[in-house]
Amino acid sequence: MCAACGMMYARGNDEDEKVHRAYHKxxxxxxxxxxxxxxxxxxxxxxxxxxxxxxxxxxxxxxxxxxxxxxxxxxxxxxxxxxxxxxxxxxxxxxxxxxxxxxxxxxxIKAAHEVIPSSASENRSNLPDNKTESAQAKHTLEFGKISFKREVLRRHNHPDKSKEECQGPGAIVCEEEAVPxxxxxxxxxxxxxxxxxxxxxxxxxxxxxxxxxxxxxGISQCAFTPPTSEGKELASTYCKTSAFLVYRDGDV
CATH class of the missing domain: 3.40.630 (Aminopeptidase)
Incomplete structure (x- = not known):
């Protein structure tokens, strides 16, 4: 496999080498x-x-x-x-x-979800135990065609402020409530x-x-997916805020 372009090909095979050179370029x-x-x-x-x-x-x-x-x-x-x-x-x-x-x-798309800046996520993770039902309930959240593991934290005193967290590279936390x-x-x-x-x-x-x-x-009418680390950087820079919008299959 080519380390640069990721293509699988047979070294020494003239036809494979030709196809690889074209794809690589x-x-x-x-x-x-x-x-x-x-x-x-x-x-x-x-x-x-x-x-x-x-x-x-x-x-x-x-x-x-x-x-x-x-x-x-x-x-x-x-x-x-x-x-x-x-x-x-x-x-x-x-x-x-x-x-x-x-x-x-x-x-x-019809709707999207606002990303919660990482600082807000960190504050949330420090909640007292009696205000958090579960920090380990694993679910799968799909953005586009890529699935990420998430953890759901539920605050008993704020049932209308449910959040979703995506684990993995470029992990994000976003509001569960959708916006147009x-x-x-x-x-x-x-x-x-x-x-x-x-x-x-x-x-x-x-x-x-x-x-x-x-x-x-308007920027507020557009949303990004998937939330990779590079995608997060682009969206934050373009929107001039880390609270940009993301969407998933169910929002289409």
């Missing part, structure tokens, strides 16, 4: 892209980069190049093959230098060589600008 630098005759361009930059939209409405979502990018994203983010897209998804592609260097998959939301960021991916250069934020900007007709969505 696409993974690190982006999928080669010559452009389409008709593109729905959502945003352009002064340097010539652009973000294009592929959806069921313009039929581009079924394009082979979109599917090639989605396969890379699924592998990178831990989705099973064919599990990332559904018919209501909109795919935003960041195109730069003849390659697709970033991708955001958005979907319509319209757009869910199902997946955000940027090639390793272009990360931390503002591409993910530009993709989110483009999605907010064009996801719904009638104007740009």
């Amino acid at each position: 696409s993974y690190l630098e982006g999928v080669p892209f010559k452009g389409w005759r008709e593109e729905t361009v959502v945003m352009r930059s002064e340097g010539g980069d652009r973000i294009i939209l592929a959806s069921g409405e313009n039929s581009c979502i079924r394009n082979s190049k979109v599917q090639e990018v989605i396969k890379v994203v699924e592998k990178e983010l831990g989705f099973g093959e064919g599990q990332l897209l559904h018919k209501l998804c909109k795919v935003y592609l960041f195109v730069s230098g003849g390659r697709i260097a970033g991708c955001l998959v958005a979907e319509p 939301a319209l757009c869910g960021f199902r997946a955000i991916w940027v090639v390793p060589s272009r990360r931390r250069k503002g591409i993910a934020s530009q993709l989110v900007d483009a999605a907010r600008k064009s996801f719904c007709e009638g104007g740009t969505l």
